[in-house]
Amino acid sequence: MNDYLLYPGCSMETSARAYYDSLKAISKPIGLNLNEIEDWNCCGATEYLGISLTPAYALIARNLALAANASNGKQDLVAPCSACYLNLAKADHYMREQPKLGKMVNEALAAGGLSYKPGSLEVRHLLDVIVYDIGLETIEKNVVRPLTGLRVAPYLGCMVPRPDYENRWSDHEYPIELDVLLKALGADVIDYPLKTECCGGHMTQIGPETAFELIRRLIATADEHEADTMVTVCPMCQLNLDAYQGETNHFFGTNYHMPILFFTQLMGLAFGIEPKDLGFGLELVSARNVLDSLGVKAPPETPPAPPKRPRKQEGLPRPKPLSKGPKVDELEKEVAQ
């Protein structure tokens, strides 16, 4: 059984309910046990750090302190939201790197009778935990309804793989964890070139035009690659791409219809869980097409084995992609079987 502390963050019960519901739904089958930490508070999202550092870090560190007390040094702290994940990791990192900051923050925490020793906690993103701790094998075991034929654009956003203080990801610019996970679900994963581009974050509030352009790029590219849906790991990305897709269309006179789903929702589908228990229908850009494309399909047969001999190469030979390190290589192998 994999036990973790969960820091849900503010959005999970509101804008990202679909994420939370689907997460709860899939936790059991894959043996993921998340214990929400008591009395957590907002991570300050992206703005607070821009305004005043110490209180912002103190705000974040409070959660770390609570978690550290709860974890007996055993459990890792898991954040499903990229912003929360980055903030928590960032606070831990800089408190360690700059003892001065650590001291100030701890003074602040002391007021609440708390303290946090930097480095005493492993802060991890949900995707990281699912791919590396739960493992693709377990995932595949649970797949009863492979997402065969569903073209998905894996989209991580900018805050998960960067700056990646603890080197948890296969690559900072082009990580493949989400790709291999979705492949494991049987989906047809496109090589989405903008997987780590920015979704606009809070620019939707501050300077919509900027945000619209960023959103357009992401959706347009996914659309060009004929994706049926984009898959995110972050409530904010999901919200921006989903809620502002209409306005973006209006702004550019385009007419994109690109459902934005959480990877946990697709996992749920593949596990054969009822769409309603996975928060389907909460999205603004309807994902009905996704369900249809799966619903109509008879119990799908295993995808055709790849051809023995690679077909003759046109023009000049291409270089082989770089090994992403054994850990990821075997992931890729598992997917390929």
Place this chain on the structure above:
Amino acid sequence: MTPNAKPKFAMYWAASCGGCEIAVLNIHEKILEVDANFDIVFWPVAMDAKYKDVEAMEDGSILLTLFNGGIRNDENEHIAKLLRRKSKILVAFGSCANEGCIPGLANLSDSRELVYTAYNTITTDNPHQIYPMTSYDVPEGEIHIPTILPVLKTLNQVVDVDYYMPGCPPESKQIAAVIDLVISVLEGKAELPPKGSVIGAGNSTVCDECKRIRNIKSIKSFERIWGIAPDSSLCLLEQGIPCNGPATRSGCDARCPAAGAQCIGCYGPAEDVEDYGARLISSFASVIDSNDPEEIDKILDGLVDPTGQFYRFNLAGSLLKAGVPAWKKEKA
């Protein structure tokens, strides 16, 4: 007392267990030769004598004094100085006088602590917390007992020493050999070795006399002697048993290793070695088979109480001489 043709012999027992005295008696018939060749003037354990008798003697009138035991209290110190004055040849006899030996281990603790422990542990029935006092008034007047020194010192830390005879206790055959030597010197048949030299021992180390097979060493883990069944023909250190033989002066015929126990180092450091423990630290550590700090630490965890391991006999005679609590107390 009447002048005597025979040269005078003395032996004294300071802070030590008395094993050295037994060792001397263990030379069997040879003891008669001692009596035949020497006039034994002072040997508390063997015959009755008073300090004042010794004080009355002429300086340098004793030819040979075997001094065993470390300097633990002011009485030891007083007698050491007294015998130095009275003796031509003063021999630091046995590990205690040479390097402190087991009593020297007390130098790791504050002398208060020592007394406290001695008079106040579950094995001691002392309900009223009574501790000894250095002076006490009785009707006959004030009586005194010796005062503990904060740090146990070796003989040569308080007086000038002519010869050193190591061992806990010195091997009887070595004692016999030394006595033979002195006698043949008396008969003009031999020369005394240069002042300050170590007598009654070899000048390499125990391994020299150890019969066990040895190879290039590389230690992956340290073992306690009872923890494993050591190969009886192979070097103990190679089997992870911290055997002090490599650093310990030869002269004992490697008795312990021969009997299957590791050498604990009672013959002290080899010739010209400044710090016995340092030699062992350096040599043991050098052959640890790891370059990874954490693994090294793990391996070293197997070496329980390194200080005791390396300074069991040599603490008072080492460079550091004592632990922090003890020398902190020195100021008192």
Place this chain on the structure above:
Amino acid sequence: MTDQFEPTIIGFTCNWCSYRAADLAGTARIKYPPNVRLIRLMCSGRLDPTFVFKALASGADGVMITGCHPGECHYIEQNYKALRRFHLMRRTLQGFGLEPTRVRLVWASAAEGAKFASEVASFVEEIRSLGPLHWGKNNGKDDVQSPTQQSKPEIAEVPA
């Protein structure tokens, strides 16, 4: 001189890396406190624990052992021997009731003059905070403030 405690530190360097690091600190005019006095060995592998004990017993308040980075030893791997000895030496010193931090091991390549200087500076600070050792005056004359004041049970006056 201010009345703040100025520790005396003996430093051991290897001929190839750390001594050259000290040279570099010099040529680059990087300042560091004057409390450390260096001894040049050919290699940190020459570092005999005896030297460290000698220094501590003779009045040094701390000892700094330096050498090439692991894997960069001019003698290929001898600095690893220094590493092993360092670990055992520290454990032994602890047995003597001595703060293990009074002996520090520092890797500095010939290019790391700045690192060398900052290591010296931080070590001096560390020793300063520990206070004087004065083991040298171990023979019963002077007042010695012990760095480790562990409280003893209060007991009746005993001979001491």
Place this chain on the structure above:
Amino acid sequence: MTEKNDVNTTLTGGQEKIGVYICHCGTNIAGVVDVAQVAAWAADKLKHRGVVIARDYKFMCSSLGQELIEKDIKELGLNRVIVAACSPHLHEKTFRTACSNAGLNPYLCEMVSIREQVSWVHTDKVAATAKAKAMISGGVERVRHQVPLEAMTVPIHPDTMIVGGGIAGIQSALEIADAGHHVYMIEREPSIGGHMAQFDKTFPTLDCAACILTPKMVSVGTHPHITLLTFSEVEKVEGYVGSFTVTVRKKARKIKEDLCTGCGICQEKCPKKVIDDVYEAGLGYRKAVYTPFPQAVPNFPVMDVENCTYYEKGTCKACEKFCPTEAIDFNQQDEILTFQVGNIVLATGYDLFDARRVTNYGYARLPNVFTSLEIERLSNAAGPTNGEIVLRDGKTQPKAVGIIHCVGSRDRNFNNYCSVICCMQSLKFAHLMHERTGATVYNFYIDMRTPYKDYDEFYQRVLEEGTLFVRGKVAEVTDVPRIPAEKGKLIIQVEDTLIGKQRRIPVDMVILSSGLEPRKDSYETAKKFGISCSANGWFTEKHPKLDPVATMTEGIYIAGCAQGPKDIPTSVAQGAAAAARVLGKIEQKEVALEPVRASVIEERCSGCRICNGLCPFNAISFHEDRMVTEINPALCQGCGTCVAACPAGAITGTGFTNDQIMAQIEGLLLLNIGQEPVAA
């Protein structure tokens, strides 16, 4: 140790006559340390320690300063000398020579570094002066225990081994062989030539690499004094300067070299086509039996056992059938050769930085992103496209090309260092692209680095050819368009720091000017030869400025990129320099070794064998018969690890004996003058 003259003897107390000389070094020392006071102090306080004279002087290293010492040695009969000045690494030789000129054994002279370790690093004059005193006191105590030493000499074997057949190695080999000494050249690949053989043109003169390299390769191949061992690797190196014993594995070519004429029929007939990752940088094909390139030296082919159909399926043997001289031998085994050499030159070269690691530049993901080596092959008339510059599809010529400098260099994510050649190489590519395709060429650089003769002129020339230079580090290369104009292009996103704007520049082809990295196995190689690597993995030279081709290990020299990134001219220069050093050694016939050595006092050695495993130079051997350990003084490098390790204190190390160090400690702590340790 022999006695040069009466003063050169080991001293017993009271006989010391020590001279202490304190250098002002202009104001370098005198500006911070009160040298006069120090001198006076030494003369007075250390008199009882044998100091008979203490002088301070403006420049001790000057000839006048040295004469001062020599005079005192002669007139005052000094038998020990302390010079408190700069670092011994600078002037130890100087003063030791001065001493021996005056008849004093050089090893009775000790330096105290009060410049690097005092005046240059401290500001508080009082404290600095105090420290200088303490250090001199330490030196005095140490020197009292120093004894005369004699450097030992060993004969030099006249043969030399050169590892690596790139341009640096080739140069070295020819220089030495032409001087009439025998050379063994060991090359891992089937042919010598190295990276240079893959290049098309060489900057800045643009003469064709093959044209200038091939003749040299040929003369190596045919030189009477050169034994060429290609497809071979060094397995083991034992011994020391003057007499190394080398073990080389000559990998099985599966070709009988004595019979093969290099006619090439086997290659024609071989049915198996393999992508050539080495020579053609993965752009071209070769056969399973092949010579890497037409001008290969030697021109015997080699069998690629991984890919040969016979080894896969057990049938085929086409090559064997058609070979006119029956030179094919499928059962040929590796050969192990051992030979003696006196000196070794390491010219093992570099590996190209793997551009795939910079994922945001898309190499291996975006087809039309190329590495510098690929472009060398593309533009090479003998390359896979016969010199035609085309995109990955094999036909289209690029209309716009972006060349990115510093890929993997000057980048804290990968390598901090500058790879030296990338700027010039990129300029060369810019020129070639113009010349061959007429495309618009952009160069993206951080700083333009064109030192050395005619390099900057070349830069000017490329500028005039109309290449567009953008100063800024490229953020990413992407195929995702933002505007229709970018469709189907590779877009280079970059901050143009000269106009302070973000720019997106669409091109058809991107060239990554990858940096140079140490060989993947450089650490193992270094270990094998007993030399050291920098943190990056480049071999460390004895002195970065004053001794760039020698290493800390006597008799082993380094040349070319193995020592650090450099261009062809510099590699050649280093190759020649290394050769000169080797020839120098050979001419000496014998070499003097520093007398810092360990030795065993036999009667104290109990044969515990603790030291036996500690020597990386295999200088320690054990005599089962006498049960004692012995140290071979010629093999001993003097590190002293065994001295410190001997539990019986039975090993002594000259130059750094226990007495010397222990005395120095007492001196440094001023116990010698019964003073409390002065807080500096």
